[in-house]
Amino acid sequence: MPFIPHTPDDVAGMLAAIGAGSIDALFDEIPAALAVAGLPAIGPGLSEPEVSRLMLERAELDGRPLCFIGAGAYEHHIPAAVWQIATRGEFYSAYTPYQAEASQGTLQLIYEYQSMMASLTGLAFSNASMYDGATAFAEACLMAVRANSRSRSRRVLTTRALSPAYRAVARALLAGQGIELVELPLENGCSSLAALAPLAGTDFAALAIQQPGFLGSPEAVDELTDWAHTQGMLVIGVCNPLLLALLAPPGEWGTAGADIACGEGQPLGIPLSSGGPYFGFLTCRKALVRQMPGRIVGRTVDVDGRPGFTLTLQAREQHIRRSRATSNICTNQGLMVTAATIFMTLLGAEGLRRVAAQCHANTRALVTALTRLPGISLAFDTFCHEAVLRFDRPVAPLLEALAAGGILGGYDLADEYPDLGHALLVCATEMRSAADIDRYAQALGGILQGTTAGRGRRSRS
Amino acid sequence: MSGEPLIFEHSRPGRRAPSHAPGACADPVGLPAGLLRTTPPLLPEVTELQAVRHYTRLSQLNFSIDTHFYPLGSCTMKYNPRAANSLAMLPGFLARHPLAPAGNGQGVLACLYELQEMLKAVTGMQGVSLTPMAGAQGEFAGVAMIRAYHAERGDLARRVIIVPDAAHGTNPATATMCGFEVREVPTDPQGDIDLEALRQAVGPDVAGIMLTNPSTLGVFERRITEVAAIVHAAGGLLYYDGANLNAILGRALPATMGFDVVHINLHKTFSTPHGGGGPGAGIVAVGERLEPYLPVPIVGERAGRFVWLTGQDRPRSIGRLSAFMGNTGILLRAYVYMRMLGAEGMRRVSGYAALNANYLMAKLGQAGFEVAYPQRRASHEFIVSLKGIARDTGVTAMDFAKALLDRGFHAPTTYFPLLVPECLLIEPTETESREVLDAFVAALVAIRDQARSDAAAVKAAPLTTPVRRLDDVRAARDLDLAWRGHGMPANGA
Numbered sequence: 001m002p003f004i005p006h007t008p009d010d011v012a013g014m015l016a017a018i019g020a021g022s023i024d025a026l027f028d029e030i031p032a033a034l035a036v037a038g039l040p041a042i043g044p045g046l047s048e049p050e051v052s053r054l055m056l057e058r059a060e061l062d063g064r065p066l067c068f069i070g071a072g073a074y075e076h077h078i079p080a081a082v083w084q085i086a087t088r089g090e091f092y093s094a095y096t097p098y099q100a101e102a103s104q105g106t107l108q109l110i111y112e113y114q115s116m117m118a119s120l121t122g123l124a125f126s127n128a129s130m131y132d133g134a135t136a137f138a139e140a141c142l143m144a145v146r147a148n149s150r151s152r153s154r155r156v157l158t159t160r161a162l163s164p165a166y167r168a169v170a171r172a173l174l175a176g177q178g179i180e181l182v183e184l185p186l187e188n189g190c191s192s193l194a195a196l197a198p199l200a201g202t203d204f205a206a207l208a209i210q211q212p213g214f215l216g217s218p219e220a221v222d223e224l225t226d227w228a229h230t231q232g233m234l235v236i237g238v239c240n241p242l243l244l245a246l247l248a249p250p251g252e253w254g255t256a257g258a259d260i261a262c263g264e265g266q267p268l269g270i271p272l273s274s275g276g277p278y279f280g281f282l283t284c285r286k287a288l289v290r291q292m293p294g295r296i297v298g299r300t301v302d303v304d305g306r307p308g309f310t311l312t313l314q315a316r317e318q319h320i321r322r323s324r325a326t327s328n329i330c331t332n333q334g335l336m337v338t339a340a341t342i343f344m345t346l347l348g349a350e351g352l353r354r355v356a357a358q359c360h361a362n363t364r365a366l367v368t369a370l371t372r373l374p375g376i377s378l379a380f381d382t383f384c385h386e387a388v389l390r391f392d393r394p395v396a397p398l399l400e401a402l403a404a405g406g407i408l409g410g411y412d413l414a415d416e417y418p419d420l421g422h423a424l425l426v427c428a429t430e431m432r433s434a435a436d437i438d439r440y441a442q443a444l445g446g447i448l449q450g451t452t453a454g455r456g457r458r459s460r461s
Numbered sequence: 462m463s464g465e466p467l468i469f470e471h472s473r474p475g476r477r478a479p480s481h482a483p484g485a486c487a488d489p490v491g492l493p494a495g496l497l498r499t500t501p502p503l504l505p506e507v508t509e510l511q512a513v514r515h516y517t518r519l520s521q522l523n524f525s526i527d528t529h530f531y532p533l534g535s536c537t538m539k540y541n542p543r544a545a546n547s548l549a550m551l552p553g554f555l556a557r558h559p560l561a562p563a564g565n566g567q568g569v570l571a572c573l574y575e576l577q578e579m580l581k582a583v584t585g586m587q588g589v590s591l592t593p594m595a596g597a598q599g600e601f602a603g604v605a606m607i608r609a610y611h612a613e614r615g616d617l618a619r620r621v622i623i624v625p626d627a628a629h630g631t632n633p634a635t636a637t638m639c640g641f642e643v644r645e646v647p648t649d650p651q652g653d654i655d656l657e658a659l660r661q662a663v664g665p666d667v668a669g670i671m672l673t674n675p676s677t678l679g680v681f682e683r684r685i686t687e688v689a690a691i692v693h694a695a696g697g698l699l700y701y702d703g704a705n706l707n708a709i710l711g712r713a714l715p716a717t718m719g720f721d722v723v724h725i726n727l728h729k730t731f732s733t734p735h736g737g738g739g740p741g742a743g744i745v746a747v748g749e750r751l752e753p754y755l756p757v758p759i760v761g762e763r764a765g766r767f768v769w770l771t772g773q774d775r776p777r778s779i780g781r782l783s784a785f786m787g788n789t790g791i792l793l794r795a796y797v798y799m800r801m802l803g804a805e806g807m808r809r810v811s812g813y814a815a816l817n818a819n820y821l822m823a824k825l826g827q828a829g830f831e832v833a834y835p836q837r838r839a840s841h842e843f844i845v846s847l848k849g850i851a852r853d854t855g856v857t858a859m860d861f862a863k864a865l866l867d868r869g870f871h872a873p874t875t876y877f878p879l880l881v882p883e884c885l886l887i888e889p890t891e892t893e894s895r896e897v898l899d900a901f902v903a904a905l906v907a908i909r910d911q912a913r914s915d916a917a918a919v920k921a922a923p924l925t926t927p928v929r930r931l932d933d934v935r936a937a938r939d940l941d942l943a944w945r946g947h948g949m950p951a952n953g954a
Contacts, residue, residue: 002801003540003732004813005894014820014895017827026815027712029681029838034713038804041582045803048544055797058568059553065565069558072784079481081513083550089527090520093541096738101926102529102866104464105522106737112468115944119503125942128738131594134784165784168772172756172780173601176608176640211496218496246489248498264784271550274569275559275785276594277740289940295738300936306464308928312936318597319877323633323643330631331595331728335736338516345468345512349501351482358482360489382491399562408561430483 002045063406066436068366070386070427071214071411072133072163073275074267076242076355077431078339079346082269086339096295096331100310101302106334107309110297113341117281120244120344121237121261122251124286128295129279129332133238133264134169136280137162137208139293139327140236140262141170143284144206145179146326147259147291150232153203157228159184159191161213162238164416186419189217189380189388196227204231206260210238211247215379215417215425216363216386218247225254234259241281242267243384245352246360251285260284269343270336279333279340290316293327355430359385362428362437369441370426373448379423386427388413388420395424401447407440464927465518469944472505478512503946522927523737524871530897534842534874534886535629535677537707537729542798545732549793559785563768569789570767574760576796583706583807584723585716586746590755592787596704599724599743600635600671605779606722606747606754607669607698608639613777616696619668623697625654627678627878629704632671641668648880652680652834654688663695673702674718675709675840677878678833679818679886689719698722698750706730707890708815708841711808715746722747730810731795742791753777758786813891814841817898821889824902830909833881842888844881851883856912856919858883861905863930864922868904 006014011023020026027035046054067075086092090105097103097110110128117126130136141156158167158181170181182204184191190213207228212218225235237250237258250258266278284292290313298312318325347355367387370376375392391398395412402409410426417423428437488497507515524531531538557566577589593599604622611619622636626645633643646662649655654672670692674682682688689699701715703725710730715723727733727742735741747755757778761770769786772778802810818839825845826832833844851857862872862885874886889898912919923929 001809002806003542003892004809005892006813006816010895011816014816018816018819018823020819023812023816026812026819026838027709029683030709030713031683031686033686034717036712036714036717039582039711039807040804042579042799042804042807045806046800048801051544051797051800052548054800055548055551055572055793058571059548059551061568061571062553062557062561062565064553064556065561067556067558067561069560071560073559075556075558077481079478079509081509085513085516085520087546087550088517088520090523090525091737092546092734093526093538094523094737095531095533095536095538095735099524099862099866099872100931101863101923101928102524102871103522103737104927105519108465108467108522109516109519109737111942112944114942115467115469116502116504118943125940131598131740131788132783132785135594135598135782163784165781168781169784172605172782173638175780176605176638178640218492222495244498245502246498247492248496249502271555271790272558273555274557274561274566274789275787276783277788277790278784279740289942296942298936299941300932300939302928302931304929306928308464308931310931310933310936312933312940312942315937318630318634320630321634322630323637325630325634325637328597328601328631328634328638329595330597331735331739331741333594333736333740334738335734336740338737342512342516345505345507345516346478346481346509347504348477348506349504350477351479352504353501354482354484354486357486357489360492361486364490382493384489384492403562403565408558408565411560 065406065408067408068410068426068428068440069408071425072165072264073272075272075429075431076267078269078271081346082339082342085342086335091338092335097311104309107297109338109341111299111309113337114297116344117283120241120249121283122249122257123261123283125289126281126283127292128297129337130282130294131333132276132278132280134166136262136282137166137238138170138173140260140282141174141179141208143260143291143293144234144236147288148205148234151203151205153205154178155180155182155204156206156208157182157204158208160186161191161215161219162208162210163214189213189215190219191224193220193223200231204233206234206236208236208238212384215388216383217380218382218384221253225258229256237261239263240267241265242352243356245349246356259288265336265340268340270339277333277336279336291326294329294332358430362430362432363387366426366428366437369437370444373445379420386425389424389426391422391424393422395422398447402443405443407443465515467944468505468515469946471507471511471515474506476506476508478509529869529871530893530901531871532873532887532889533871534888535704537888537890539732539890540892541732541734545794545797548797549790554793567767570760572793572796574762574767576792577760579799580744580746583710584746585714586723587749588752588755589744589746590759591744591792592756592758592782593724593743593745594783594788595739595741596724596726596743597631597635598782599745600631600702601638602745602756602779602782603700603722603724604635604639606751607700609754609779610751611668618666621667623662623667623670625672627676627880628671628673629677629702632702652678652837653682653684656684656687659688659691663692663697665696667695667697669698669700671700671702673705675705679840679843680834680837681840685718704729705840708811710811712811716748722751727791727795732798733791733794740788740791742788742795754779756780756782810891817889817891817893818842821887821898828902828906842886845885845887846881847883850909850912854912854916856916858885860919861908864908864919865904866923867925870901870904
């Protein structure tokens with residue numbers, strides 16, 4: 001019996017102590033009309049070797065294509081120590097640190113994480129994490145609507161330069177509370193500054209911008225932040241935390257800095273894993289901390305005066321405040337935060353900066369190699385670590401042909417940005433070598449010439 | 462024991478773990494200087510050994526399932542099989558980009574598709590979406606679907622969600638997130654919903670009811686069919702909070718009870734790790750009425766290939782709840798666990814969870830503890846009230862919790878549900894042995910004996926943990942949420 005320790009003697013003795021005739025008798029309060037005899041649609045159990053074989057086959061099924069997709073999730077080197085430590089049972093199988101004295105490891109780690117995220121984003125306080133970047137963004141919008149004492153507006157001004165997926169998630173999560181997103185148009189891959197003037201005097205709770213924008217180009221964050229503040233809006237900065245080793249942090253944007261920062265934590269040591277689990281980060285200036293959703297760890301002292309850590313400001317949370325809580329969030333992404341904290345520790349500021357700079361250099365090399373091919377041009381001149389390429393023909397068939405040759409060529413923008421024409425978002429992280437980039441350029445060149453890619457079905461697996 | 466310093470205190474300028482980053486790299490080309498960072502972030506400067514040693518030491522300051530009995534009521538702290546972790550972390554699964562085409566994901570999609578099918582079987586429901594990333598997000602999805610259902614029928618007057626007074630705090634918080642008002646209904650002395658109060662509470666303004674069954678009081682809601690009839694007759698829908706599904710796995714189906722939508726915490730019933738507070742997974746399952754509104758993406762099958770169904774395929778969906786596809790790696794762990802259990806194993810889960818809970822309840826009752834609902838069967842958990850002991854000795858449920866830590870047991874859930882004074886909500890789970898349960902009973906008896914002879918000693922607990930009781934008031938008053946070393950932002954006011 002997998003994972004159940006009872007011997008027949010145990011069962012007999014325990015039933016006797018209860019005064020029940022059988023295990024099934026323990027369910028006698030379930031009305032007979034509701035009782036089922038079993039789950040016929042579910043097959044027999046598998047042993048560990050059997051399930052291992054099944055999963056190994058499935059994990060190998062898709063090969064290991066060479067990936068040039070970014071678009072919100074990025075392949076980076078993860079030091080071996082990160083997940084070896086994070087999956088120690090003491091981290092892996094603990095629960096939320098409600099019993100602080102029995103959870104100092106998790107609590108201190110979260111405090112260190114909060115410190116690192118505060119410093120990376122240039123803001124005072126961080127929470128203990130949200131589910132992912134998109135939900136962190138939605139919660140940041142909610143937080144801004146609650147916190148902006150100068151505005152009664154339930155509208156947030158955002159931009160088409162911000163991740164379409166984040167905007168979609170925010171719409172789904174905010175609709176029930178009647179909060180609306182309004183979008184700035186694009187101009188040269190960024191939020192249009194020309195579109196600001198007509199909006200002056202319109203009441204919005206906040207301006208939400210992403211640095212760099214979803215299309216890879218840096219936003220004019222200083223101008224946008226200052227304009228929003230003159231309009232009485234709060235400013236939400238969505239960031240890639242890895243690039244924050246290189247780019248000015250939200251807390252330093254414009255004259256006063258952004259008020260809230262959030263984003264996807266995945267680049268900090270979290271595997272791509274088909275989309276999750278990742279974690280969202282959320283930081284804010286000091287005055288907004290009581291509007292922050294989610295768990296927060298504080299340092300205090302115990303009865304003997306020793307420093308220790310505990311969950312704090314819990315009066316914001318659902319288990320205390322119920323229908324008046326700042327959010328319904330309970331469980332967050334603790335294990336991912338554990339990994340990210342170890343990752344940031346091993347990389348340090350200089351390591352993160354080097355990874356970010358290498359990603360930029362590799363993407364630049366990729367852009368150079370691909371724009372040598374006929375019919376491909378760079379859409380927007382300035383980019384951070386991903387860039388938009390324009391094609392003279394639809395991108396989808398090219399991506400399909402590349403995939404058949406074991407290359408994932410980028411993210412097709414046709415559905416979400418049809419106004420950009422035939423456009424592809426590409427990314428080469430520090431994991432891509434010069435040879436990888438060359439292979440991509442060769443394969444795409446071959447496809448464009450009408451020959452088949454790589455000449456084999458799959459050049460590596 | 463002495464505390465472990467902060468990682469920042471191990472840091473020395475110029476110290477590095479250089480093998481993890483590329484060599485020195487030129488600054489980026491073409492980015493405006495004004496957009497670049499001028500002061501580096503304050504991250505530690507340590508070697509790999511220092512990092513490994515520090516975080517290993519921190520791990521050792523935790524209680525966990527792997528090291529301690531962890532009978533935290535309503536959290537289902539059962540053993541997390543190591544195979545589920547190893548197999549979900551196979552390199553092929555970890556390396557796959559979320560935006561890779563479905564053609565490059567048939568392995569993972571096959572697992573997710575079969576997981577959807579298995580979850581239909583354990584709930585009796587017709588449709589499943591795996592994307593919600595925690596129980597609270599599953600609740601959100603469920604209530605948002607109820608909202609979409611009424612809205613599409615033009616039934617816009619339904620602005621209220623009914624929640625029993627014993628519910629998890631996430632239930633009312635979720636109703637608010639979805640734009641509803643909350644109306645509470647009381648529990649009767651037997652632990653069932655007060656049906657008369659429910660009849661009074663329903664009406665044309667009620668969108669639905671959120672229920673946990675077995676309830677947070679640790680008992681099965683015996684008149685659930687009547688509850689469903691009352692709510693349905695008034696035009697409302699029924700939401701099943703699956704927090705306690707472990708108690709009835711393979712014994713009863715939420716669909717048959719009359720529920721329209723279910724969320725399941727995979728990190729409870731299906732043994733994915735709690736991870737120090739997540740990641741979880743709060744999948745939703747629905748009956749026919751709500752099927753069109755399921756959040757996307759969903760895994761579908763076309764001509765023998767697995768595909769993602771998105772908003773384009775499912776235009777009435779409540780939308781997308783995560784940037785990509787929920788907590789996929791957690792879903793894989795649940796899949797492995799469910800395949801290992803099989804149909805028989807699932808029924809054994811609820812059987813032995815009930816055996817352990819009822820045994821523990823019987824032993825504690827025999828030892829003189831006040832069980833909240835002694836005339837009822839325990840589900841997979843039960844409540845002990847320490848009201849009498851607290852009155853006689855001044856030793857509270859909180860003191861018992863701390864004293865248990867000194868005896869090597871994680872504390873049960875305390876002070877929840879709010880209905881029962883000085884309560885411990887105890888959930889042993891099926892993976893604990895009789896010896897552990899007996900030792901736990903002995904520990905509680907010893908603490909009670911000490912409470913009677915030397916209450917101050919119990920109130921001084923814990924003594925053996927890395928820290929003793931913490932000053933929560935100071936923590937909230939003098940906020941110290943980040944290390945204020947050199948270079949930390951002053952961004953205050």
